Amino acid sequence: MRNLILFFTRYHAFFLFLFLETVCVVLIIQNNHFQRTKFMSSAGEVTSGVFGVRSAVTDYFGLRDKNADLAEQNATLLTQLNLLQQNNLVAVVDSSRGVVDLINKVDTSVVDSNRVAPLYRFHKAKVVNKSVTRLRNYLTIDKGSNDGLRPEMGVVGPHGIIGIIDHVSANYATILSLLHKETQLSAKIQKNNYFGSLIWNGKDEHIAQLKDIPNNVTVEKGDMIVSSGYSSLFVEGIPVGTVENIHLQPGNNFQLIDVRLSTIFRKVDYVYVIDFTDQSEIKALESQTQNE
Secondary structure (H helix, E strand, C coil), X not given: CHHHHHHHHHCHHHHHXXXXXXXXXXXXXXXXXXXXXXXXXXXXXXXXXXXXXXXXXXXXXXXXXXXXXXXXXXXXXXXXXXXXXHCCXXXXXXXXXXXXXXXXXXXXXXXXXXXXCCCEEEEEEEEEEXXXXXXXXXXXXCCCHHHCCCCCCEEEECCXXXXXXXXXXXXXXXXXXXXXXXXXXXXXXCCCCCEEEEECCCCCCCEEEEEEEECXXXXXXXXXXXXXXXXXXXXXXXXXXXEEEEEECCCCCEEEEEEEECCCHHHCCEEEEEEECCHHHHXXXXXXXXXX
């Protein structure tokens, strides 16, 4: 402390000079428009430079996580491609339109989607808005009726099912997320094909519930849950999640299964909207049958 006091005592004139210079600069900037404008401009450039450097550093150190995420997505997509091949379907990609067609693999020479009508058409879209903390969560995407979208079309992402198209405008559409109290879809246990209804109880954004699975069906933690294919919304076998917990309900013949969703909705940036070309025909036929 004594040395510090001696230091300031010895150089007090210099520090007084710096203080007075600072006061003068502040007064000049405050009372002169030209100098004030120049100072604000220079300060803005410096601040922008600092933010730019910070962003670059953050992006650089985030590359490992991004690369890991991309690798995981590629693994999921390869698994789904193998599933499509097992179901005698072939994918035809039109990158200029952001569309993928799934067609019957009549023979191995099928490479042009114009040769045969596609069974499924996948429209790529970017998420422009989303929510995950409500009881009724939605996503908004940058594709609409001008791109062939309509209500009641299934939506998937790199890791699995996202939800169902709810409303459509010319250029945008809203998606009823899996994290919505009114969303319900048909899902099954992959290892034994027992299917039930997948719902969300609104408590945890990572956990949904699979119901209507009989008590005598063996279910274990980690079992894969996928789309059943028993609807015109989703192709069979699209990942939904994995079994987290099994609840046996007293007085009920069915167990309630907690499913850890494969999709982390906070991270969803791009999705694919599924256009099943025979959907209207199937719905018309089922409606006619129900009305008899």
